[in-house]
Amino acid sequence: MVQTTTKNGIIVAKTGNEIMAEAMRQIAPDVVAAYPITPATEIVQIFSQFVADGLVPTEFVAVESEHSAMSACIGSSAAGARTMTGTSSQGLALMHEMLYIAAGLRLPIVVALVNRALSSPINIHGDHSDTMGSRDAGWIQIYSENSQEAYDNLIQAIRIAEKAKIPAMVTTDGFIISHCMEVVEKIPDEDVKKFIGEYKPERPLLDYKKPFSVGAIDLQDYYFEHRYQLIDAMEKAKPIVLEVAEDFKKEFNREYGFYEKYKMDDADIAIVVIGSAAGTAKVAVDDIRKKGVKAGLIKLRVFRPFPHKELAQELSNLKAVAVLDRCDSNSGAPAPLYLEVTSALYTHCKSECPKVINYVYGLGGRDIDLHHIAYVYDMLGKIKTGTQIKKVVNYVNLR
Amino acid sequence: MANDRMIEIRWHGRGGQGAKTAALLFAEAVLSTGKYVQAFPEYGPERMGAPVQSFNRISEQPITLHCAITEPSFVVVLDPTLMDSVPVVEGLRKDGKVIVNTQFSAKEIAAKLKVSSDKVFVVNASKIAMDTIGLNIPNTPMLGALVKVIGDLDIEGVLKDTRHKLEQKFRHKPQVIDGNLESIKRAYNEVQSEQAVAAKNA
Structure with a gap:
């Protein structure tokens, strides 16, 4: 008999993509800017339907490429908005330049990512070449075994990223998980909301009373120190990952760690x-x-x-x-x-x-x-x- | 090995016949009976009419396997013409069963597939679909046939869940809901093996 781990758990049969879209609806980010790519398309497609149906108040920005998607995410996150997107493979590759900028600017963008092989030859199926290619971009990377973990990881990633002030990507294996329907235990909307809490950015660009520059040039004088801060932040993200997992276990009785x-x-x-x-x-x-x-x-x-x-x-x-x-x-x-x-x-x-x-x-x-x-x-x-x-x-x- | 622990199903259809939808609908219906499920399609070149496959796993325990299904316990053939070009019984377990949408008898299909007739179940799902839904979409009736052949699944639970799903999907076309449910019931009652025919005639 299929059992829930908490009394409020909701058992559903969902594909990896469906449940990641569902997690995004529950997270209800302020902004999602995305461009479709197989096998991650459904995530933002389903999410955009939620937006269109008025089920989530997110500002959905349909852009013309993944480079633009990540650029829009950077702008939105810098402005102080809780920001998410979804992508895969060539899409992540096209974002590559902007990934480093998101990390360097310490913007807690969270990406629902479906792992897929890189061209060439062209292949739409699952392997880890895409995210492994971004492994030194300064992003937190959390991989999921199945749909349940994809859902739980995406919710945890919001808190991890925002506390560590580092962007995060949560992945599933393309098709193997993204298109596989499995039994997943969902958390009620209000409990997700409570778990992730309200996002209070430290320095939002839209706070016009405290103006500051973002993305300024930084040469031999301070570049090293600023990059060191990112290096240090990644080290300090470790206890944050464990703290959030601990809290998640307390609330929802599912255990996670490194x-x-x-x-x-x-x-x-x-x-x-x-x-x-x-x-x-x-x-x-x-x-x-x-x-x-x-x-x-x-x-x-x-x-x-x-x-x-x-x-x-x-x-x-x-x-x-x-x-x-x-x-x-x-x-x-x-x-x-x-x-x-x-x-x-x-x-x-x-x-x-x-x-x-x-x-x-x-x-x-x-x-x-x-x-x-x-x-x-x-x-x-x-x-x-x-x-x-x-x-x-x-x-x-x-x- | 994992095979002993769970039911594994392979659906054969042609692009557009709903093999993927059938596997997904079936998974959701089986979940409503309290079992763990997986449903996944095989993604190849997608075009109308091309041979396609989709898969289900059913278990009393959580399913962690994420590899392909190569030794199915049940094979469902939505389109009988596939038997000419696709090795539909490949890897079928010793105690496995194949369910074919066809107007021919189990005995005739067994001879065509070169398997013993006790492995074969037949149902004219296309005719049932024409009678009940008005279109040749054999995937929903084949759900009913599969539930019957598997044996330990509750048809009432499956019908109830499917009604719920169809009501969400076809809220603007309620007339197709009753037809689909009727098709599942009819296929459940009409699917038969050679043994059943022999018993009836005895």
């Missing part, structure tokens, strides 16, 4: 993975454990800020770890998540580090199933008992 640990207590081998594949991997872990293998899983939720100390601590006592990346850095070196995880281990491991292997999977929406994940755990079992890692970067389900 990552989710699945059967890690006695694990000696583990997979680290982001997004929807973690759900499939949980089933694989259950299956493998029936054979007596001490397999565990860490699903990373927050990629920026990266919880390097915490993650290293979780992994340091393991014998072997596989990091699964749904993108490649095309760099002649391993993929982004592997680089972060191994760097964390090298930095924080007190004694011997676990052996770490990298698997790139799912580019352009290529399926990853239980057999593929079972194979990775099988390899970890071999590495644990002494098999040498010959190739660091390996590919799952690549023909």
Whole structure:
């Protein structure tokens, strides 16, 4: 029987896009400026219908490109408005220039983002190349395993971004989650409103009694200090992420953190993975454990800020770890998540580090199933008992 | 493996026949009976008439799997002409069932699909749709046939939920609601296997 976690919870069947649009309606931002792109189109399409039907008082700005969408968001956020948008893939790529500006101006814009492969070749399906390409843009990045997490993460992101004064993107895997209808527990409108609270910007541009400049030139004299403030803010966003998660758990009884640990207590081998594949991997872990293998899983939720100390601590006592990346850095070196995880281990491991292997999977929406994940755990079992890692970067389900 | 734990369904249709809508409607209806569900389409090139697939998972427990369905427990074929070009029974589980919208008998369809006749259920959903809705849209009647063949789903709950959904979707066209519901009921009652026919004739 489908159960709610709180007495006011509302059980619905929604796709990832539908529930993100629903979260946006409940958040009721002052401004949404957006341009459609598959597979994120529905989010702003459904939301714009809410606006048209008078269900949400948001000013909806239909713009002519994603570059303009992010530019309009920057203007609106700087003016002091709670501001959101939605995009994906090439759309995020087109926003790229403006992403850094949003972060540098410390504007808490929140983006509902659907992960999709980047061209070329043209592909509309899910992988993490788009947001991984923006990983150093100064944005908080929160990834979701399923529709429930997408909904909960988007609501939490508002508070995180506004407190940290850093923009945030909350993602789902394109089609796999964005177009998959699942059971989701919704929070009543008034409870969402209460949880996110009223937005009180510190320095809104429209406060004409306290005029100031935004976006001024900043050369050798102060640029470094201002960028350092952003670096420092990202570090300080870590406790904020946890605080908001703690409050969320208190109110709605669903638990979040930097990552989710699945059967890690006695694990000696583990997979680290982001997004929807973690759900499939949980089933694989259950299956493998029936054979007596001490397999565990860490699903990373927050990629920026990266919880390097915490993650290293979780992994340091393991014998072997596989990091699964749904993108490649095309760099002649391993993929982004592997680089972060191994760097964390090298930095924080007190004694011997676990052996770490990298698997790139799912580019352009290529399926990853239980057999593929079972194979990775099988390899970890071999590495644990002494098999040498010959190739660091390996590919799952690549023909 | 996951297969033992949950029901997995694959819908085969042609672009425009409502295979995606059927999977979504079915998921919502099954949720109303208190089970966990997933519904997702396979997105390829989208054009009218091209073979398309959509999928459902049903479970008593929360569903965390997010991979493709390759070994379905039930296959629903909305368009009988697909059997000539698409391997619709591919990966069908040992105890799996295929439900086909057709005017032919289960025995004839079994011979065509080269599977044993106890796996095959047939219903003339196109005719039911013509009779009740006035259009050849076989997706809603096939919902009824699927509920019957799965067995442990409550048809009254499904009808109630579907009525609710259709009332929202067609609030300006109430006449299509009763027709759609009638089509589900008729297909639920008319879907049959070779065994059922044999029992009746005995």
